[in-house]
Amino acid sequence: MDDFSTTKTLGEQSDHPILHNRSSRLLLCTVLLGVLANWFFFDQLPGISIPLFVFAFYSVFLWNTRSIVTVRRDFSGFLLIPISLLSLTYLIFSNMVFYALNLMAIPILIVMQTTLAAGRSKSAWHSVKFIGDVFLGFFYRPFAFLFLPFRLIAKRLSKGLSMGKSSTLTRVLLGVLIAIPLVVIVVTLLASADEVFSYFLGAIPELLEAINFDEFVPRFIFATVIALCSFSYIWSLITKRRPLTTFREPEDYVNLANSIDHVVAATILSIINAIYVFFTLIQFSYLFGGFSLDLPQQFTYAEYARRGFFELILVTLINFSILLALIYWTKKVGKVMDRTIQVLESLLVGCTLIMLGSAFIRMYLYEQMYGFTYLRVLTHAFMILLFVLFIFTLCRIWNVRIELFKYYLLTAITAFVLVNYFNSDVLITKWNMARYEQTGKIDVGYLSSLSDGAIPQLTGLLQAEDEAVRAKTENYLFERKKELNDERSWQSFNLSRLHAKKVLANFELRHNKAYDYHTPDLPND
Structure with a gap:
């Protein structure tokens, strides 16, 4: 875990001018960001405000991290494309389903991009362990330095008072404190001396009543939360960077590589494949038209499609998990046995692709009977995504150098952006x-x-x-x-x-x- 000790930062480094300059500049920027968020989003429908706020956030981020962050032609730079495209959907389209999905997707991509751009990831982006960096960015960085702005302000005030030579801010505050009792006395005397002045003075409470505090308070809280969380997140990316090589596995880390016996793997694959081959023959009989068998009399094609669709998708996901476990955790023993397992894994992929085709046709038949909806269209898109992922998996079975997570991640991001612009x-x-x-x-x-x-x-x-x-x-x-x-x-x-x-x-x-x-x-x- 990165060293995010606020005590050390303040106690040992708070006198350093760079700390004050950076933190003050960042705090001012994030306060403005909070004000913008309040103006853009509070009690407003999403629209052009989303891409504008994303642009404002990146302006704050890049300006305050310019000494350590540059836009590079790598994965972190590539992520700026889907972030921009997804934020623009709020301007171009008005689909509330994707509004909700993008509200989750855009922050995830921003966390990924900023973590990589600032060099704060402990793992390579194409490693499964990178998911841990994303979780850190969501659940730790926005809260790690929440109280740092208050402590910095308190530090400066106490320093100004203790030095004897007060700063400008301290002298202004001292002048305000001295002026308050004088103002009370003078205003009271003037109000007694002039009725017109007294009338305008009495109108001040009415002006205060005109302020809608029921709306002001939640707006203030909303803007403050955005400002503080943005400050904490960006500051955590600025302070004390560590190289990737400093990351170490915990002592109790369990390495699952080679943990599955090759005989056990071959047995599991043989049994499952036998069942799937029989099931595949049934699919060719009823759905693909390969044989002359007809549906039982009690079934219509629409009913047949509905009864098994979700079960097929669930089986597909189970097969996906089995394949990944066997690919990465099966013990390598010899060329013949390894090749046998590869053939069995490929057969499992083939059967699964046929199941996906069956599920695709079932959903099509169901749509012909009952019509098209968001869920059904998105389900088609999800099945196409699974099909592509299984093709990558098949390639990985025969080529161990392929990094599956890299292709999975790139494919998923690309597919999500395409579905957004599909105009469903x-x-x-x-x-x-x-x-x-x-x-x-x-x-x-x-x-x-x-x-x-x-x-x-x-x-x-x-x-x-x-x-x-x-x-x-x-x-x-x-x-x-x-x-x-x-x-x-x-x-x-x-x-x-x-x-x-x-x-x-x-x-x-x-x-x-x-x-x-x-x-x-x-x-x-």
Whole structure:
């Protein structure tokens, strides 16, 4: 663990001018950052404020760490791309699902990037141990120096008073203390001498009453927390850097490498693969059309798809864990046995890929029956991600030099950014409308729960032949048009909402009480 002793920092180094200059400059910057956060986010919808705040944070970070941090053409520099792209989604899109996901993803990426850029990671970024550095950045660094600003201020004040030669701040405070009783006496006399002065003096309490303390207090707390946590986090990256070579494993560290016997591994793989090969034949019979077998009479394809999808995903994740454990922990004994285990592991990967294909088709059949939702579309994306990760795993089985965690991490970050820019709201609306043309079934209530990005496509339902569909769509668009016409603060500016507002401005919409749009009733699984 890094040396974050605040006692040592203050007790032994507080007289050093560099400490005061750096800490004072950083404290001022983070106070401004807290004020910006309060202005941008408190009681505001997310919008352009998110990328602006990320830019402000990095301005503070880079300026205060300029002696140790440079933007390099390595992984830390690469991370600036997804951070920028994800923060811009709050300006470009209005999808609340991804708003929530990105609210977790962006801080994680920022912690990763700043830790690597400042050289404070104890492990390489492509090592599993780097996860520990990320946890440290989240749960320790923002709180390690929370009280340092108060101690520095107290140190300076006490130093100024004890030196006899007071600083400017000390003399100002002394002057204020002396002036307070004089002000009370003078103001009382003047108020008695002049009624107009007394009137304006009496208006001061009314001005204070105009201040909304119910709002001021939480705003002040919010800004203070942001300022202090930002100060603590950045200061922890500035102070006393240690090289990576100083990291040592704890004495009780258990090395799991070569801990699985090769015979045990081969036995496990043989039994599991036998079951999976039989299961694969069933999948080819019913789903892939490889054989002429039909589904049992009590099943429809939609029911068959729904009953086994999540079980297949769970089995896939179990297989993923088994493969990683065997790849890294199986004892190497000889060329023949090692090659046998590699073949069995490859067979497990092949069977798992077929399971993923089966799950993909099951979900497709289910969507054809019940429609498209966020969860179903994101599940497709997750299965594609798993497919890519299993391909990397297969390559690692035959090439031990491949660093899996590196490829997993890069693939996951890239996939997450791509899904954000996939504009799922538009696709879900288009696919459900295409399904409506084929089946005559559509849930306007669910489509009305999508983001404003779907509104341009939803206007197509205003020409639907079904009166109920047409009226429910018009009711929703009528209400949404009124909401979009309401004035919003500039902090919440969003291109998706602006585009929807312009589209709806071209329509004369009316509300039909007989067809109030209902809550979503599409199955959520």
